[in-house]
Amino acid sequence: MKAFLRDLRILWRGDASGDRVVPPSGYTVRLTIFSAAAMGFLAVMALALALSAGRLADDWGGALARSATLRIDGPLDTMQERTEAALRVLEQTPGVASAQALTEEEQRALLEPWFGPDLQLESLPIPQLIEIEKTPEGFDAEGLRLRLEGEVPGAMLDDHESWRKPFLAAARALRWLGWGAMVLIGATMAAIVTLAASVSLAANAQVISVLRLIGARDDYIARAFIRRFTFRTLTGAAVGTGLGLIASALLPDAPMSFLTGIGFANLDWLVPFAIPPLAALVAFAATRRAAFRTLRGLS
Numbered sequence: 001m002k003a004f005l006r007d008l009r010i011l012w013r014g015d016a017s018g019d020r021v022v023p024p025s026g027y028t029v030r031l032t033i034f035s036a037a038a039m040g041f042l043a044v045m046a047l048a049l050a051l052s053a054g055r056l057a058d059d060w061g062g063a064l065a066r067s068a069t070l071r072i073d074g075p076l077d078t079m080q081e082r083t084e085a086a087l088r089v090l091e092q093t094p095g096v097a098s099a100q101a102l103t104e105e106e107q108r109a110l111l112e113p114w115f116g117p118d119l120q121l122e123s124l125p126i127p128q129l130i131e132i133e134k135t136p137e138g139f140d141a142e143g144l145r146l147r148l149e150g151e152v153p154g155a156m157l158d159d160h161e162s163w164r165k166p167f168l169a170a171a172r173a174l175r176w177l178g179w180g181a182m183v184l185i186g187a188t189m190a191a192i193v194t195l196a197a198s199v200s201l202a203a204n205a206q207v208i209s210v211l212r213l214i215g216a217r218d219d220y221i222a223r224a225f226i227r228r229f230t231f232r233t234l235t236g237a238a239v240g241t242g243l244g245l246i247a248s249a250l251l252p253d254a255p256m257s258f259l260t261g262i263g264f265a266n267l268d269w270l271v272p273f274a275i276p277p278l279a280a281l282v283a284f285a286a287t288r289r290a291a292f293r294t295l296r297g298l299s
Contacts, residue, residue, distance in 0.1 A: 028196040028203075032229060033236035035192040036279055040240025041247070043185045043279075044272050048248050050178025051268050057171030067160060068141070070099075070130040074154035083128050086152045090132060093147075095139025102129045127154075189233070189279060190286040197229050197287045201294040208295070222291035226284060233283035237276040245272055 070090070072082050083101050090099035102110075107129060141159040148155040201208070211221055248263045264272070 028200045029232060032193060032196045032232040032283075033239075035196075036189065036233040036236025036283070037240035037243070039185050039189040039192075040237035040275055040279060041244040042240075043182055043237075043275050044241055044244025044248060046178045046181035046185060047272055047275070048178075048244075048263050050175050050182070051271065052263055052265075053171050053174040053178060055265060055268075057168055057175070066134050068132040068134065069158045069160070070132060070148070071156045071158065072128040072130070072152065072154050073156070079128055082152050082154065083130070086130060086148065086155055089144075089147060089151055090130070093139055093144055095135050095137055097133040097135045099130055099132050102131060186278075186282050190282050193229055193233055193283045194286045194290040197225055197290040198294050200229075201225060201291060218292070218295045222288065222295060225291045226287045229287040230280050230284045234276055234280035237279035241272055241275045245269070 070086055072079065072086060074082065087099055087101065090096050107126060110129075141157060145157050148157060208221055212218075245264075251263050
């Protein structure tokens with residue numbers, strides 16, 4: 001660990017003569033920068049998914065927990081009377097902050113995305129819906145169901161728990177999927193950088209032999225490769241992160257779209273800026289391990 005931290009301090013200090021040990025061009029340069037950019041872009045997308053899944057779970061789960069819906073089925077000629085009776089019951093129920101029957105226009109707006117704007121409600125047996133807002137303490141759902149069953153025929157209470165629990169479970173799974181994708185992206189980046197560093201070291205075996213003949217130690221040679229590949233990764237990851245942030249900002253946020261709410265919000269926009277330095281740290285560790293292992297093999 002001490003050697004690791006020492007090499008990390010030397011990395012940022014720089015060494016102009018050591019930098020010339022590593023060839024400045026070649027396909028390993030393009031491979032490292034391109035893979036780091038691609039992984040940086042994917043990391044931003046995975047991070048947006050993880051953060052927005054948690055945010056949406058809190059927002060939607062809270063909204064579902066604070067509300068309920070009462071549906072009244074039955075003959076249209078007695079619908080108004082039963083609706084008024086249901087509203088009276090709700091007004092007398094502890095834990096109900098407010099209750100409002102939806103108008104025909106509001107119910108039409110709810111059904112339009114599914115049936116189109118030409119839906120004729122008067123020709124269909126559409127139930128009456130009543131929106132219920134709960135107090136922070138909530139109400140006794142089972143007791144309210146029993147009272148409605150006795151006083152309002154055809155009334156069915158939905159406290160949204162059957163929707164809320166699966167939604168929260170799905171949101172948690174989506175959040176873990178995002179963080180899992182971040183881990184896989186980091187592991188993939190480490191593997192690619194290790195491969196590129198190993199190939200570069202093997203391709204420069206003759207240069208390394210000459211350096212050893214004139215007295216260069218393996219730690220000096222290794223640090224030169226570590227520094228070059230670390231900063232290549234940092235550059236590529238910064239480019240990929242920038243492109244990922246632009247793509248996130250351009251995501252559509254249209255109503256009824258599955259992309260609604262996916263992305264960053266408020267201070268979440270600052271989190272992706274940690275991706276380039278983290279990618280550089282991953283590259284530093286991977287290149288350091290590959291460099292010393294390859295140099296031992298070239299002895």
